[in-house]
Amino acid sequence: MNYTARPVVVVVGNGMVGHRFCAKLKTSGLFRIVLFGEEVHPAYDRVHLSEFFNGKSAADLSLPMTGWFEDEEIVLYLGDPVREIDREQKLVHSYKGASIHYDILVLATGSSAFVPDISGIEKEGVFVYRTIEDLEKIRAYAPRVISGAVMGGGLLGLEAAKALLDLGIPQTHVVEFATRLMPRQIDSAGSHMLESSLKKLGLELHLNKSTLAIEGKDKVEALQFADETRLPVDMLVISAGIRPRDELARLAGLQVGTRGGIVVNDRLQTSDKNIYAIGECALFQGMIYGLVAPGYEMADVVVNNLSGGNKAFPGFDMSTKLKLIGQDVASFGDPFATEPDCRTIVFEDRHKGIYKRINISTDGKYLLGGVLIGDTTAYNILLQTVNNRLVLPPDPEDLILGSRGGASETAGVMGLPDEALICSCESVTKAAICQTVTEKDATSFEAMKKCTRAGTGCGGCVPLVKDLITATLKANGQYVRNVICEHFSHSRQELFDLVRLHNIRTYDDALAKWGKGDGCEVCKPVIASILASCWNEIIVKQATIQDSNDRYLANIQKGGSYSVVPRIPGGEITPDRLIVLGKVAKKYKLYTKITGGQRIDLFGAHVGDLPAIWEELIDAGFESGHAYGKALRTVKSCVGSTWCRFGLHDSVSFAIEIEHRYRGIRAPHKLKGGVSGCIRECAEAQSKDFGIIATEKGWNLYVCGNGGSKPQHAQLLAVDIDKATCVKYLDRFLMFYIRTADALTRTATWLNKMEGGMSYLKNVIVNDSLGMGETWEEEMQSLVDGYTCEWKEVVDNPELRKRFVHFVNAPRKKDPELDFDSLRSQVKAKEW
Amino acid sequence: MQTLTQPDTKNPTQNLKWQLACHVDDIPKDGGACVLVDGEQIAIFHFGRRGEWFATQNRCPHKQQMALSRGMTGSTGETCEPKVACPFHKKTFSLVTGECLSGDDYRIRTYPVKVKGDKVYVSISSQ
Secondary structure, X not given: OOHHHOOEEEEEOOOHHHHHHHHHHHHHOOOEEEEEOOOOOOOEOOOOHHHHHHOOOHHHHEOOOOOOOHHHOEEEEOOOOEEEEEOOOOEEEEOOOOEEEOOEEEEOOOEEEOOOOOEOOOOEXXXXXXXXXXXXXXXXXXXXXXXXXXXXXXXXHHHHHHHHHHOOOOEXXXXXXXXXXXXXXXXXXXXXXXXXXXXXXXXXXXOXXXXXXXXXXXXXXXXXXXXXXXXXXXXXXXXXXXXXXOHHHHHOOOOEOOOOOEEEOXXXXXXXXXXXEOHHHEEEOOEEOOOXXXXXXXXXXXXXXXXXXXXXXXXXXXXXXXXXXXEEEEEEEOOOOOOOOEEEEEEEEOOOOEEEEEEEEOOOOOEEEEEEEOOOOOHHHHHHHHHOOOOOOOOOOHHHHOOOOOOOHHHHHHOOOOOOEEEOOOOEEHHXXXXXXXXXXXXXXXXXXXXXXXXXXXXXXXXXXXXXXXHHHHHOOOOOOOOOEOOEOOOHHHHHHHHHHOOOOOHHHHHHHHOOOOOOOOHHHHHHHHHHHHXXXXXXXHHHHOOHHHHHOOEEOHHHOEEEOEOOHHHOOOHHHHHHHHHHHHHOOOEEEEOOOOOEEEEEEOHHHHHHHHHHHHHOOOOEOOOOOOEEEEEEEOOHHHOOOOOOOOXXXXXXXXXXXXXXXXXXXXXEEEEEOOOOOOOOHHHOOEEEEEOOOOEEEEEOXXXXXXXXXXXXXXXXXXXXXXHHHHHHHHHHHHHHOOOOOOHHHHHHHOOOHHHHHHHHHOOOOOOOHHHHHHHHHHHHHOOOOHHHHHHOOHHHHOOOOOEOOOOOOOOOOOOEEEEOOEEEEOOO | OOOOOOOOOOOOOOOXXXXXXXXXXXXXXXXXXXXXXXXXXXXXXXXXXXXXXEEEEOEEOOOXXXXXXXXXXXXXXXXXXXXXXXXXXXXXXXOOOOEEOOOOOOEOOEEOEEEEOOEEEEOOOOO
């Protein structure tokens, strides 16, 4: 259609919903779009607003507008809110004086924070939590705050409390008018579980508190409650709900609700049929929808109808899942249904802080809704079960307890009907995902994202999308195995065996023999690691196939500087060596910090300084600590029987011996060990990939523990063994792991995926059930004998040293962009 | 009205101003390195197996880090489109179009590069 002849759609409000509306309407190609936004920022992702305090910038959160302004399809007025609607003339007037004619007007003005009328609300130190500007103000004020309170214990309030914790405010309080947290989303048992978990995290909760006044001279100093108690605070963030922005609609004489909100019908039309309202400003059947997914649905309905469709807004499921301060919380369907209208199944584990409740219909056939606290892994499938009215299995408790009969979860996803909405942000159905796998060969999540945009919004459906891809592949009879990437259709274990069998020594040979294309950032480091594990040749000889950190034998940090970690076996270090570390750090202006693995990390080294730094360290007797590699990091030790009055054996000497034995060996992932001199376990050995604990009669050996994001205790492999046996079992264990684990799989995950689990592993290692014991011991011994310090090789080799420069055509020049701030009299990387 | 992409109306091969960047053996085979040309940080990549060279900006648009030259190179898809992965967060970029292949709306600048003898030249200015 001739562009100028197209009808004009004016959109007021450039929030997530307004943005979504424009993006969808643009693809119809039927309209000219004019968009007015109040804020100066382009539209941004409010759902992830609290990540602003986790280091995300406004730019990271902004929503894409690629191609919007080509062909002038969308005209954008930022920082220029609409002042008046002239319904007679069909004109909008902006503050800066623009007057634009509309054929269709869409109000997506959103909402503002509801600020209760309390005396003292105007004082300094009182904030709302709504926009990036609000967050910037909070951040600027936070450094002088000792005690901060959030008013409101609902969804947004707890998110604001998380923001205060992230800002490092020492005491964070939540003040809630109701007798419990999140009263609109979860039931009271769930609230109580959430409350006890949040208290453990240091959050102070004040429930059933009605705030009468905000006290203080100019600044907030305390909150005065109706029950005559008082809470001293120096900052208050108000998050007591939202208020629809309906002032423009009011002024134009459109019908609004008594408590605010622009009244709309199921076409999202206001009382003027040429004016629509969508998102949080719209009042549909007496309800304001304060989540983004229903807003998106409203936008889609209007786009559909303007493009000739006939769609009604059906109301929207207010199910929600979120991560609150490290605590997973979800509610779906009708969480509050009670007997006798339904039957309820409840699972509660106070020890782990888990509470799950499902409400099922009285005939036991359908799931009505529920609440999940502490563990929300079942959320997606439960939500699908409600939304699609799937008939429940005979034992519906399996839904929250996990099946004890061995049925896999992916069988569940294929049971969903084709029209099941998997990604509600982007409206992608199960059928669309399965078809994309089959017809477009999108067999990875990345490919799926590109084809369908599924999972690009809130990200909540990502596990479900991945399960559907795998299940569809299986259903199509395609062999599903962990091939490492598009260039090699082999698993890591297969490649390991092939490399060894064919005596392959370089990546290029492996690619020529079994691969295709030019490789990538996935297969290169995997094969580099296999080559290193098999042949133990110095990795910098094939520098460009190594992962970023292995290529420069150092850990890249914010800003592009590197950190340096010399090995300090068992955490034992002489005063002389400590002095050397101090001198080197001073000379090269490095930030120093003690690591969790009992060593010292030196940060902020220029890439060009690395060889000189290491030359000085090596001269003083240090060697590489392999902190950059998928290799043994440290063997942590307690002080043991040499000093400790409880110590049974010399844990430090044993830790040093073990660390020397396995240093430098490349593995599928990093490895950490620990040795404790008695059952008090001061070395925390049971959180390591292998842990050794002294007993009266010898040593106990534990394996496959893990700290990190999913902590897991190591499990007992052998009891009361002597040192030699301990080393023998460790040799076998580590070689078994190195040979068979998938890339980037820690020992804990490797064990979790192993059929037969710990009893199988024990059989292989201790009883030598595979007959591989001797081979593995020999292989390990040859790795141990072949060890050299790779940094020493670089320092001594001028050709290798030459690579440590920022500009190859100006080797002495440092990266001019690399710059540091200072903090507590040391350097610190500049924020990005 | 603002235009985000500018149509390239100029003939891509004529009137290029070539500048010496480095020597062939300064760039590791099947990898990259950074050169300083006219105060600009340029990443140069050598695909030894294919005998091809590419040049891009060194700055990764994701976190504004001068790091692309230190990234791992590779290819993707049926056409073996050459790419580089930033060492910071593994965002990958096409070395031909500069498009971000990880599904983000970033784009990096790519520059013509040629090799004569043992010298590598790039053309970074637009005239």
